[in-house]
Amino acid sequence: MEHSNPTPKSRASEIPIYEIPGGIHPEEHKTRSNQADIRSLPLADELVINLKGQAGNRSLPVVKAGDTVLKGQVIAECDGIFSAYQHAPTSGEVIAIENRTIAHPSGLDDLCVVLKPDGKDQWCELSPVTHLEDMDREAVLAQIFEKGVVGLGGASFPSHIKLKQHEGIHTLIINAAECEPYITCDDKLLQEHTKDVLLGAEIISKLYQDIDIIIGIEDNKPQAIDAIKQARQELGLSNIKLGVVPTKYPSGGEKQLIQLLTGKEVPHGKLPADLGLVMHNVGTCYAIQQALTEGKPLVERLVTLTGDNCKEPGNYWIPFGTPVEHLIQATNSETPKRLIMGGPMMGYELPSAEVGIVKATNCIIMSADGELGMDQTALPCIRCGACMDACPASLLPQQLYWHAQADEFDKAEEYDLFDCIECGACAYVCPSHIPLVQHYRYAKSTIRNNRVEKIKAEKARERYEARQERLERVKREKAERHRKAAEARKKAAEEAGKKDPKKAAVQAALARVKAKKEAQQSDTNEADQSKADDNNSEGNN
Amino acid sequence: MGLLSSPFAKKTNSVTRMMLWVIGATVPGLLVMIYFFGFGVLINLLIACATALVTEAFVLKLRQRPIVPILWDGSALVTAWLLALALPPLLPWWMTVLGTSFAIIFAKHVYGGLGNNIFNPAMVGYVLLLISFPLEMTTWLPPQSLAENPVGLIEAVSIIFTGAASNEATIDMLKQGVDGYTMATPLDHIKTELAQGYRIPEAETAPIIKGLSGAGWQWVNLAFLAGGLALMFKKVIGWQIPIAVLLGMGLVSLPLFFANSDYYLFPMFHGFAGATMLGAFFIATDPVTASTTPKGRWIFGLGIGAITVLIRTFGGYPDAIAFAVLLMNMAVPMIDYYTKPRTYGHADKKHKAGGGAK
Ligand code: SF4
Ligand code: SF4
Numbered sequence: 001m002e003h004s005n006p007t008p009k010s011r012a013s014e015i016p017i018y019e020i021p022g023g024i025h026p027e028e029h030k031t032r033s034n035q036a037d038i039r040s041l042p043l044a045d046e047l048v049i050n051l052k053g054q055a056g057n058r059s060l061p062v063v064k065a066g067d068t069v070l071k072g073q074v075i076a077e078c079d080g081i082f083s084a085y086q087h088a089p090t091s092g093e094v095i096a097i098e099n100r101t102i103a104h105p106s107g108l109d110d111l112c113v114v115l116k117p118d119g120k121d122q123w124c125e126l127s128p129v130t131h132l133e134d135m136d137r138e139a140v141l142a143q144i145f146e147k148g149v150v151g152l153g154g155a156s157f158p159s160h161i162k163l164k165q166h167e168g169i170h171t172l173i174i175n176a177a178e179c180e181p182y183i184t185c186d187d188k189l190l191q192e193h194t195k196d197v198l199l200g201a202e203i204i205s206k207l208y209q210d211i212d213i214i215i216g217i218e219d220n221k222p223q224a225i226d227a228i229k230q231a232r233q234e235l236g237l238s239n240i241k242l243g244v245v246p247t248k249y250p251s252g253g254e255k256q257l258i259q260l261l262t263g264k265e266v267p268h269g270k271l272p273a274d275l276g277l278v279m280h281n282v283g284t285c286y287a288i289q290q291a292l293t294e295g296k297p298l299v300e301r302l303v304t305l306t307g308d309n310c311k312e313p314g315n316y317w318i319p320f321g322t323p324v325e326h327l328i329q330a331t332n333s334e335t336p337k338r339l340i341m342g343g344p345m346m347g348y349e350l351p352s353a354e355v356g357i358v359k360a361t362n363c364i365i366m367s368a369d370g371e372l373g374m375d376q377t378a379l380p381c382i383r384c385g386a387c388m389d390a391c392p393a394s395l396l397p398q399q400l401y402w403h404a405q406a407d408e409f410d411k412a413e414e415y416d417l418f419d420c421i422e423c424g425a426c427a428y429v430c431p432s433h434i435p436l437v438q439h440y441r442y443a444k445s446t447i448r449n450n451r452v453e454k455i456k457a458e459k460a461r462e463r464y465e466a467r468q469e470r471l472e473r474v475k476r477e478k479a480e481r482h483r484k485a486a487e488a489r490k491k492a493a494e495e496a497g498k499k500d501p502k503k504a505a506v507q508a509a510l511a512r513v514k515a516k517k518e519a520q521q522s523d524t525n526e527a528d529q530s531k532a533d534d535n536n537s538e539g540n541n
Numbered sequence: 542m543g544l545l546s547s548p549f550a551k552k553t554n555s556v557t558r559m560m561l562w563v564i565g566a567t568v569p570g571l572l573v574m575i576y577f578f579g580f581g582v583l584i585n586l587l588i589a590c591a592t593a594l595v596t597e598a599f600v601l602k603l604r605q606r607p608i609v610p611i612l613w614d615g616s617a618l619v620t621a622w623l624l625a626l627a628l629p630p631l632l633p634w635w636m637t638v639l640g641t642s643f644a645i646i647f648a649k650h651v652y653g654g655l656g657n658n659i660f661n662p663a664m665v666g667y668v669l670l671l672i673s674f675p676l677e678m679t680t681w682l683p684p685q686s687l688a689e690n691p692v693g694l695i696e697a698v699s700i701i702f703t704g705a706a707s708n709e710a711t712i713d714m715l716k717q718g719v720d721g722y723t724m725a726t727p728l729d730h731i732k733t734e735l736a737q738g739y740r741i742p743e744a745e746t747a748p749i750i751k752g753l754s755g756a757g758w759q760w761v762n763l764a765f766l767a768g769g770l771a772l773m774f775k776k777v778i779g780w781q782i783p784i785a786v787l788l789g790m791g792l793v794s795l796p797l798f799f800a801n802s803d804y805y806l807f808p809m810f811h812g813f814a815g816a817t818m819l820g821a822f823f824i825a826t827d828p829v830t831a832s833t834t835p836k837g838r839w840i841f842g843l844g845i846g847a848i849t850v851l852i853r854t855f856g857g858y859p860d861a862i863a864f865a866v867l868l869m870n871m872a873v874p875m876i877d878y879y880t881k882p883r884t885y886g887h888a889d890k891k892h893k894a895g896g897g898a899k
Contacts, residue, residue: 268884344549367549385833385838
């Protein structure tokens, strides 16, 4: 995007920046949390570690109640490849493995390891990699896998899976846009651990034979930009370029950042890898660097604590499983009116303050009354099109809404409902205060459920039809046999009649018996067959 | 307290604010109209607004809808306001009442209320009146400066409510210009003159024609233009539709003018005559009934501009914004369907696009 007013030189992008449609400029609320240095808080009395702390399968616990563990020790293993290892965030005793409320918008319970810290915070023996240069791709991936690294940008996608594919990747994009209001953890991490982040990015780049690295960052983070430039120079890393994008939400969306930095769109139904791109978040780079050069598994992350009711806002290293309640107390905060995990645009309200921090938690907003204004009643859509002007995916949100609320899901799909990234820009600008995204989520989940139902029904129908056809066939064959038998009988009788009437009578009787037998035989077959069918369909339902 | 779903941040805007902005932006135009055409304009406005609010409340009660929040959205008021600004200054009061209530009941609520109507309610009300009472609806006063008998507040009230002025002057007398000729709006005047075989340069010698278009009218249009630009600047309305309307007018009127300037008006005249600016900035931009796709907005606006000039030039009515808007309203569902923007990551716009599942 061209800047209308000249950009200060220090913030100028080193690569051309392209435009994205739509986008909004919500109030940033970032300064309150990005002033103080990164800090730590005293340990909580109890850590509640969600075993489903990543995208994919729930990890399988390998400890039991009563076990003592050291910090960094494996407490749960991968369940299949699409899962992640989990490690003890501190030393202490496992006091239970039980269902607890987890960080999820629906307030679900799920299996958690409950750990009582012993206060020593004692690390287990760490195995840092000494000769990174000599390690082959597999060995590096194995280390990342064993240290439980997942994407820290929000989706918690296991990193070893994302890094596995390496054919045709030519550029690594580091997502440092951090476009959501309130959140500043990536900004601070870049400022205070610049070299570690850059080295982490280099490790990823090496996995693909030293591909180019672009750091995509919004122009509202001049300190981080300067820090990157300095660290890059000191480390002598020439393959890192800064892509400074104008501050506009949602520039940090994966698809949007790719469009801003390359001018290309990820084709519908494809992945960034199909464009030769791979994107990782700042925090993930840091975690990968720690996993290799320090040998440290992922047991904590940087979290922005903020909101009007947070009395000591800032960025803190928080061990996973730390209950939000503890964060409220440790920062001397007032009881929040609403607790938001994530940013105000795409985060979700926590069902309770007891839930533990997970790998995806980049921010906790402890809001005051009236801080997050979504309480106005919705009015009818006046088709003003403001939502359309704000949509980064060039959708027609008003049409999606129109069809979603009328349960016309096929129409909503025709308007590309599934290309909606749920960024909330449309709902932000809507003068009728319609909770648009809520309607889209509802429509999407209903469509998905319907699809599953449809596949089930389809299968059942196919089974039913196959069975009907088999019965038909058996019937036809039976009739055919009867007919043939009768013909044979007739023929035999005729022939016999010509020669010897007596013999003919005997032969006719024999033929009758034979036909009867055959008919009986096929009847039993048929019965067996249908019985088998019934069992079959029960088993499958 | 239920759990909310994101986003939690909200721009401080609302339908009410938008509507109030629209009303506010018409004030310069309104004042200029009062200056040139007297207090009848204001009286029409008050009658229309009162009618709209009462009708809206009544219908909402019948439909068992919450009255206060919906009344407060301001949309009924805007309908009445825009309709009133399009009415001749001394229209009998009951016609204003009829047009306004018809607009609210039939053009809005019969379709299901705000957001569901296809046609611009104000223009539906206007066209109803125009078709039912063509004489009264084309009876404009001459600008006060040119009038033989300028109309004061008392006369205006008296004529609107009783049909007769207090000093026994009839509306026909009030319509007289200083030179004793009955006067109509500039567009009307040109049309009549052309029909009588005059050419435009001759028709334009009348005192009523002045400057960009006509005495008074050019100022009315300039004032609406100013208000409209303010709305555009404040992003209450998009810029595409008004520009497209004016462009559409130009694209049709300019070739005509060049082909034969004896019979076809200069584009600038179209732009500043009649209800052009009011229509382009305030009426065509009604969110509910306009097209809502990026390309659709252009087509919609161009269509209105072009149709307006065509009807003004070749049709039976001197002004035609209302018809043009209603015609294009009718085309909106089709325009919207065929101008669906290309979604991120999709090759090109297919209407059976999607299959969207991943
Ligand atoms: S912004 Fe809201 S009111 Fe305007 S068109 Fe979109 S959904 Fe409708
Ligand atoms: S939430 Fe979906 S429809 Fe709304 S602006 Fe974002 S991508 Fe567009």
